[in-house]
Amino acid sequence: MFEERDSHLKLTTSHKKRTVAAPWFLTGLGDPYQLEILPGSKACYDPKNKILHVRDNERGISHTVTPSVRVRLDHEQDFHDIDFIDLEDATQNLAGVYINEGVLNFEDRNRFEFSNTLMLQSVSRLLASPVFNPWTELPHIRNENAFYQCDLTTGQIWLNPEMEDGPKNVDKVHSHITYLTFEISTPLPAWNKDTREDDMLPPGRYGAEVIKADHDTGDVITVRADGWIKDETELCTFHIPFAPLYERMQDGSALAGDFGYRVPFDPRGHTDMALKAVAAPKRNGLLGRILG
Structure with missing residues (x-):
């Protein structure tokens, strides 16, 4: 069982297998994606702030989707991916990052150019959120086997000094x-x-x-x-x-x-939008000032 972090999400526990869909989470054909909820899993569907969140604490799997970002964590399979979504076409994913068996990878889809540093910093900010990462545990990183080494808690990225045949710069230069x-x-x-x-x-x-x-x-x-x-x-x-x-x-x-x-892509705007969507609501009035 994974240790949960506190968040403001209003979660409902499912006692049977079902699915949930949202108009901002679409398949490549433009249909709402049917996200599976297994018995014992928790879910939140917030149409006002456009948040779709499902978590399974037993297996360590969570899926969080806003209009700008999709974050899927899967500790059971040791595979985690973060996709930035096209704001004008929800059927299209832009650039992304995934961590497969502890190895950090950048996904440019042969269409985008970006800074690896900014991408990793954005991932670090997203995983610091108790909504996008509902547990105290971060994805496992196995730096010794990767060209790119990183620290997800600080958002720092550097090259593996032991791999001489790898890239010479953290921010890979893409072909135009x-x-x-x-x-x-x-x-x-x-x-x-x-x-x-x-x-x-x-x-x-x-x-x-x-x-x-x-x-x-x-x-x-x-x-x-x-x-x-x-x-x-x-x-x-x-x-x-x-x-x-x-x-x-x-x-x-x-x-x-x-x-x-290639199309230049900066993940910071998408990240700012996603974190704003999942931010805890501000308390108003005297009670809010008392409770902080």
């Missing part, structure tokens, strides 16, 4: 581009993911996704594209070194088309 289209008239050296051998990307027009970039400069290293081989009878996935492709773009032998770019 996420995808591009290009057209080649002659084969281009590539690695065939399906055959797992070096190969040649056939001539043609391609849409490619950036899959690898330098952590410290943001320079693109590898892109991925699908292409037909064997007289256009077999579709394969190719990993293409970006440097020779870029050289062709520069000399005009490869035609560059559309580019997709």
Whole structure:
């Protein structure tokens, strides 16, 4: 049984299995997500402040959703994740952070660029709240096995000095581009993911996704594209070194088309909004002044 922290939430204990939904917590199809409540679990649905909260003290699982942030803690599976939600489209998650078996990870969804420092500080602020983290126990961190080491109580993050092949800066530099289209008239050296051998990307027009970039400069290293081989009878996935492709773009032998770019994301505004939503109501009048 996990030790609970005091909070102002009005919790109801469920004596049978049921579900609860909220209009600000949607599936990718736009339907209200049916959040499961197991027997013995506690829940709070606050439509005024837009808070949906479910906790299971026996297993150490909690799920808290506001319009700007979703925090899911699962001590039983040793997996915890924090997602920042698009304020204009509740079906879309923005950037996020997750802790899997004690290892800290940042989720950019290949769409966003952000500061790891600000992300971790925001997570620390959220977990300091007795609503987003209803227990005295924080997620377990196993710093020795991770590139990024951290302290969730202070929001500090630093690099693991024992890992020489990791990033050189805490605030990873993301590649500015996420995808591009290009057209080649002659084969281009590539690695065939399906055959797992070096190969040649056939001539043609391609849409490619950036899959690898330098952590410290943001320079693109590898892109991925699908292409037909064997007289256009077999579709394969190719990993293409970006440097020779870029050289062709520069000399005009490869035609560059559309580019997709990352969107800057700052988690502090979403965090401020979430903490304001779950803040304890202020006491008014003489009684409030007496009770503080």
